[in-house]
Amino acid sequence: QQQVKQSPQSLIVQKGGISIINCAYENTAFDYFPWYQQFPGKGPALLIAIRPDVSEKKEGRFTISFNKSAKQFSLHIMDSQPGDSATYFCAASQYSGGGADGLTFGKGTHLIIQP
């Protein structure tokens, strides 16, 4: 069964610190790895995404690191701010065709940034 394993389940980081969330996948056919951010009472929203032809992608304070051989990818939030407090989901799918439709999500990480 296709799975994406995400850790930690919850994370508390001081303001200005680095938040790191990790994910691992099993299906080697996955070739698209997005991260979604969800605030209470809202649906998830796309934050940043990567494909396995690069090892890192950075957008502002958010960086995805990707390790294809280990089948792992992670989200780093630099200079974490209280407004970053949310639930973060990693996901995976086959971008280039074939396989099932839809994204496979991790269980989510509840991130709290303490002022």
Add this chain to the structure above:
Amino acid sequence: ETGVTQTPRHLVMGMTNKKSLKCEQHLGHNAMYWYKQSAKKPLELMFVYNFKEQTENNSVPSRFSPECPNSSHLFLHLHTLQPEDSALYLCASSQDRRASWVGYTFGSGTRLTVV
């Protein structure tokens, strides 16, 4: 609002009731999805529609019945539900059924409680 509107936002129903969830998008997207979000579990893909045709049904019990009359509207008909079906039901849309860099646009969800 994200462009994907879900109604109602909250729903309480008895196990013998019949109700429907509605999702509407005017983003010009051709694919629409139903996801179930339960506490401490990954978002579970339930159904996928692409150009009004159902392309995925992830072993969802028959007490959940989707309907997609056009590319802008998606319904989830509910009948004889169980308490364990209580969850946040999220609708999403995307340009087509393959994940893209733009990602999925999620609605804010319908919080369903089965009593």
